[in-house]
Amino acid sequence: MLSVSEARAKILAAVRPMSGETVALANAAGRVLCAPISARLTQPPADVSAMDGFALRALDGHAGAKLKIIGAAPAGHPFLGKVGPGEAVRLFTGSFLPGGADTVLIQEDASVDGACLTVNEACAPAKNIRRASQDFASGDILLPAGRRLTARDIGLAAAGNHPWLSVHRRPRVAILATGDEISLPGEAIGPGGIVSSNAHALAALIVQAGGDPAILPIARDDIAAIADGADAARGADLLITTGGASVGDHDLVQAGLASRGLHLDFWKIAMRPGKPLMFGAVGGMPMLGLPGNPVSAFVCALLFLCPAIDRLLGLPGDAPMTELARIGAPMKANDQREDYVRATLTRDAEGWRATPFPVQDSGMLRTLARAGALIQRAPHAPALAEGALVQILRLDSAS
């Protein structure tokens, strides 16, 4: 059996970053840069005031000095004259420092009577000034290629004067759910039938990961129907199947895709839940076959699909980040399979506390939805007492 990290490495090795497209700054949050962004201007563009106050010569800035206010320089309206001896100019935060001045007296330390300014607190040279290029200089790299853009990055790209950004295209991910027993929510349910949930959960996860999902019509347990599904997926950047990945007689996904030229690796992965996984390519399109069980499908998607989407987006495709937590109940020794145990998550003074649900049956979608974390247990991990430290994978408010 393959380990989780070996399987992920094989998937990542087979997936290439998408090419780029140009998007408006306003649509770029969450996208991944395919080229660095450099500053198109200098910020601040000149020495500017960091406070509301008065520009003056520090030589004049002794307590009790009386100066003549010769003008004002609101932000966006630089004072074009020069500040001479005994003179001051009214400034505001962001105002360009006028020529001749070398310090800013904050308004709280001044009294004004008409055009007469009285210095109430002595003012040293170079006070309350932001120097030109303190934030960045024209040509500086502001954001590197491969960066997933945060809201803050959008602000920085704006400040660097970029109305358009070059980002990796969003991968189109086709989702093919298979099975005679599944129906779409709200539609007629046959005898022995259940409602299809995997495709919908996966589509939401794919959007969150930065992909563009398409839910294909459900394929019945029939080779021709599955082959039709592969045809419907044509043009996608990644095909996901769910169901048909176990070892039963009704594993028709392989046969159906084989009729469309599937090159397949079939893996039993040393993990729980979600042992069987297919990975391969159909006509050059990478395909990942997830189990049909909803909990197994979702955990496999976190561990394998999300990193694959990351890689398509030009990101490294790292394993999901784990953090330390203390367990809220004892845990038995683990067997040879890496285990992902659904747990509630709370915080106390010592940090995170993850308490496993007593029943971990992988058919129980409700405990997955209620989980705050998955406790990650290595193969053959020893039994643990309550309070022992474990690695957890936090399930955030989106995934």
Add this chain to the structure above:
Amino acid sequence: MLSVSEARAKILAAVRPMSGETVALANAAGRVLCAPISARLTQPPADVSAMDGFALRALDGHAGAKLKIIGAAPAGHPFLGKVGPGEAVRLFTGSFLPGGADTVLIQEDASVDGACLTVNEACAPAKNIRRASQDFASGDILLPAGRRLTARDIGLAAAGNHPWLSVHRRPRVAILATGDEISLPGEAIGPGGIVSSNAHALAALIVQAGGDPAILPIARDDIAAIADGADAARGADLLITTGGASVGDHDLVQAGLASRGLHLDFWKIAMRPGKPLMFGAVGGMPMLGLPGNPVSAFVCALLFLCPAIDRLLGLPGDAPMTELARIGAPMKANDQREDYVRATLTRDAEGWRATPFPVQDSGMLRTLARAGALIQRAPHAPALAEGALVQILRLDSAS
């Protein structure tokens, strides 16, 4: 001066949750339920097999027994007959357990020769069966009102047979950036001018928080222009202004909004960055006035705007979650203002390590974009040595 938590409580007290709307399940991820979701069916609908194998009577399941295979029950095709003594039915994961059978022998423990099944490992009663309603029963509350829907929740709502969900409407948030000095990215920049970055960063943050932003045309530093901005915002659920919130002569936002009936609280908040904040209402529309400085505006948005959007969405509007980290450099004692210090964030065996940037000037947007966390320092917090524990607010890959 008001504390951060006092200011947030005042804002939350003035904001009411939005009314509901019906959205398709496929569009509901990230939305907040305004009514609980209960299961419309039972899952599993009947006792089902948890494995691929054979249904039989446990009395017949002794090692070496030979049974007659009388049929098969693929998922979605229940076996309508009864399993009698000496008989077995082929099952797959999810197959309904046929009448008469009380256990499932996994296929790995069986040999098959035509219609003859040999039991290779003894099989106890009630093995490998998921009981009806193990996940949920019809009528069970699956997800409570006020839940922000994760991808997993979407799967659970699907499994509960809900094609439509009732969620709080997304609040429309109008953003009014003010200032004679600012231009849109890519447009002409006047003398003493800079590029507007706040509105774009805030819009991205608002989308991430679940709101629907509209960037209004930039308002010049002119009472009439700002009043026009208030008119343009009409119909929004929240108005955000940036700029004009300090104590300078050019604070025209108050005057401009006053001409449209502004009811205003003006607060100096004991925090850094971002001391001045306006909050009030214009014609029944709540308004939050953020500073013009990009770092101050963003930090205030995290602390006040995001909780306000949460409340509009029917969520509690909690303070941003903080976590423990060790500091990577000593820190001086804090003054009377709650401080949010930009820091890089790394992980080691002890957990998070947050290292403050040496220069914290609030004009430096680049250090905000590069920060992995804000170190939160209480008013009058004492000096700390490297390695001391602090509370941090992690800046995730979206915000």
